[in-house]
Amino acid sequence: MADARQTALSEALSEPVWPASPPLFRIAGVALAVALLAYPLVFTGTFSHHLMIMIFLHAIMAQSWNVIAGMSGQISLGHSLFFGLGAYASAVLYVKLGVTPWVGLVAGMSISALVAAAIGIPTLRLRGHYFAIATLLIGISAQIIFQRWEWVGAASGIWMPIERNNPWLAFQFHGTKLPYYYLSLLFCTLSFAVVWFLQRTRLGMRLLAVRDEPEAAASLGIDVAWHKVVAFMISGAMMSAAGTFFAQYVLVIDPDRVFNLELSVLALLMVVLGGTGTLWGPALGAAILIPLSEFTRTWFGGTGGTVDLIIYGILILLICIYQPRGLLSLVTERLRRRVDTL
Amino acid sequence: MLLELKNLEVAYGDYQVVWGVSLNVDEGEVVTLLGPNGSGKSTVLNTISGLVPVMRGDILVSGASIIGRPTHHRAGLGIAHVLERRRVFPHLTVQQNLLLGAWHREARSKRDATIAKVASMFPILRDRANQLANSLSGGEQQMLALARGLMAMPRLLMVDEPFLGLAPQIVEQMKDIFENIRKTGIAILFIEQNVRLALSMADRGYVLESGRLAVAGESKSLVNDKTVRKVFLGE
Numbered sequence: 109m110a111d112a113r114q115t116a117l118s119e120a121l122s123e124p125v126w127p128a129s130p131p132l133f134r135i136a137g138v139a140l141a142v143a144l145l146a147y148p149l150v151f152t153g154t155f156s157h158h159l160m161i162m163i164f165l166h167a168i169m170a171q172s173w174n175v176i177a178g179m180s181g182q183i184s185l186g187h188s189l190f191f192g193l194g195a196y197a198s199a200v201l202y203v204k205l206g207v208t209p210w211v212g213l214v215a216g217m218s219i220s221a222l223v224a225a226a227i228g229i230p231t232l233r234l235r236g237h238y239f240a241i242a243t244l245l246i247g248i249s250a251q252i253i254f255q256r257w258e259w260v261g262a263a264s265g266i267w268m269p270i271e272r273n274n275p276w277l278a279f280q281f282h283g284t285k286l287p288y289y290y291l292s293l294l295f296c297t298l299s300f301a302v303v304w305f306l307q308r309t310r311l312g313m314r315l316l317a318v319r320d321e322p323e324a325a326a327s328l329g330i331d332v333a334w335h336k337v338v339a340f341m342i343s344g345a346m347m348s349a350a351g352t353f354f355a356q357y358v359l360v361i362d363p364d365r366v367f368n369l370e371l372s373v374l375a376l377l378m379v380v381l382g383g384t385g386t387l388w389g390p391a392l393g394a395a396i397l398i399p400l401s402e403f404t405r406t407w408f409g410g411t412g413g414t415v416d417l418i419i420y421g422i423l424i425l426l427i428c429i430y431q432p433r434g435l436l437s438l439v440t441e442r443l444r445r446r447v448d449t450l
Numbered sequence: 451m452l453l454e455l456k457n458l459e460v461a462y463g464d465y466q467v468v469w470g471v472s473l474n475v476d477e478g479e480v481v482t483l484l485g486p487n488g489s490g491k492s493t494v495l496n497t498i499s500g501l502v503p504v505m506r507g508d509i510l511v512s513g514a515s516i517i518g519r520p521t522h523h524r525a526g527l528g529i530a531h532v533l534e535r536r537r538v539f540p541h542l543t544v545q546q547n548l549l550l551g552a553w554h555r556e557a558r559s560k561r562d563a564t565i566a567k568v569a570s571m572f573p574i575l576r577d578r579a580n581q582l583a584n585s586l587s588g589g590e591q592q593m594l595a596l597a598r599g600l601m602a603m604p605r606l607l608m609v610d611e612p613f614l615g616l617a618p619q620i621v622e623q624m625k626d627i628f629e630n631i632r633k634t635g636i637a638i639l640f641i642e643q644n645v646r647l648a649l650s651m652a653d654r655g656y657v658l659e660s661g662r663l664a665v666a667g668e669s670k671s672l673v674n675d676k677t678v679r680k681v682f683l684g685e
Contacts, residue, residue, distance in 0.1 A: 121569055122562040124546050125580050313546050314553075317539045324537035327499045328602060329525030329554035 126308040148289045157285040163398045164292035170378035170390030171299035172346035178385030180339035181319035183240045186247020187375045190220040190344040192367035194351025199266045209279035213352040217345040224344030233333035251367035265362025279356040383434025452477050458507035460497050467493050468661045480638045482648040485658035491641045495608050499531040500524050526554040530604035534611050536595040540584035544575050547583050551601025568597045589620035609640040649673050
């Protein structure tokens with residue numbers, strides 16, 4: 109009898125129990141999915157599609173930054189590096205070799221993961237601000253290198269040739285933004301899936317351990333530096349996918365746009381605004397900041413580009429003072445739910 | 451000998467904090483490391499687990515030097531370190547904390563048996579298995595930290611100030627837990643500021659003063675030792 113209890117006990121404890129979402133959240137999730145799928149059919153204007161595509165794209169970038177900062181506690185200030193690598197990898201492969209951007213997408217993600225490892229291995233074993241400083245400087249250097257690199261078009265960048273016959277193979281769609289809408293929604297959903305899975309796997313469990321108590325984690329035998337490198341590689345690959353999508357969306361890329369420091373800062377802002385280390389926070393941040401940026405650009409015309417930065421600055425100040433855990437915690441704290449799984 | 455420190459010297463940058471400390475722990479022994487604040491007790495434990503590098507001297511585990519091994523390679527040597535202030539993983543559940551304790555290869559292969567054993571030692575943790583660690587009380591967190599250390603199947607459990615900030619009745623409970631751990635044959639090396647309490651639990655003790663070994667010996671002889679009284683009471 110006692111033996112049977114003991115066995116049942118060990119079985120119950122030896123497999124980790126992952127948090128389950130309450131029914132209310134599942135219903136809300138389904139409703140949101142239906143709304144997003146139906147949105148472009150209800151609102152048919154080009155701008156309304158463009159706005160949502162931009163939100164999805166930026167939500168991917170935010171989710172990417174969330175993996176490195178929220179889940180492993182390392183601040184990257186040069187995430188535009190991976191965005192640019194993703195954009196250039198697919199564009200160069202397509203223009204120079206005629207390779208479909210879908211292969212370029214995978215190539216860009218692989219290159220970004222390798223570059224992340226190359227940056228992470230020497231810097232992530234150091235404590236302190238080395239990683240933040242290194243990523244900041246490498247991010248800026250990448251822009252300068254690509255501005256001077258003649259083979260990839262230097263400062264004028266790369267134009268993708270228009271291809272109307274095989275839109276899906278060429279990853280470019282003309283006359284309608286609908287395919288871009290659904291593809292960005294798909295990519296965005298996948299970036300959510302990455303974070304969702306990380307919160308529910310042993311790898312994610314170790315990442316949180318390493319983030320919160322690195323010394324305790326190390327003393328248990330967990331290789332702290334390596335886990336941070338893995339998080340950075342995943343994060344870099346995610347950002348790269350956003351870059352490839354962007355290149356195929358605008359079909360013209362140049363170093364000033366895709367290696368822009370502003371992208372790195374924006375990724376950070378969205379996550380901090382929404383809630384670092386949470387599942388929904390990054391998307392919430394994107395859903396607030398991107399419309400703000402798009403609308404101010406429309407209202408203020410050419411000068412709008414700086415107005416949104418001023419508003420970002422004010423927002424981040426307010427968040428730091430009044431809700432340092434991000435806007436999402438306004439909801440989760442009230443529900444007394446586990447903030448870190450939402 | 452399970453653990454041997456030979457003339458250990460440790461410095462943070464130019465500032466040396468441990469001077470020529472030699473110490474040993476045998477299989478199954480309970481040994482306490484005593485000393486006032488800032489005497490270098492935690493530094494000694496952190497050096498053993500590799501969190502702080504050694505300047506001079508040697509650390510031997512079962513006769514082999516472990517100097518230069520990174521911290522995460524030392525868990526498999528049979529030494530578990532329960533750090534000062536518990537350091538449970540706050541955003542993981544009690545059960546997830548325990549599972550991570552059995553991360554190194556040998557412990558992982560026997561994880562299911564170990565977790566059943568540990569759960570029977572700490573029934574409160576079994577009841578709270580699916581709660582986040584940061585929702586536990588201080589005493590429960592200390593138990594979780596100890597239990598997580600035991601999940602690594604150590605031969606030596608190093609514990610840094612296990613009684614810090616615990617209510618008196620919890621201290622009594624912890625003493626029983628230590629006794630149970632000792633009965634399983636695991637050696638314990640622990641740090642404590644309360645001399646009387648520590649010596650009532652340990653077989654032997656070492657007293658550090660300003661990073662140097664002031665006196666060492668059997669608990670019985672240390673209780674009335676003049677040097678111990680001088681170090682702690684300034685007599």
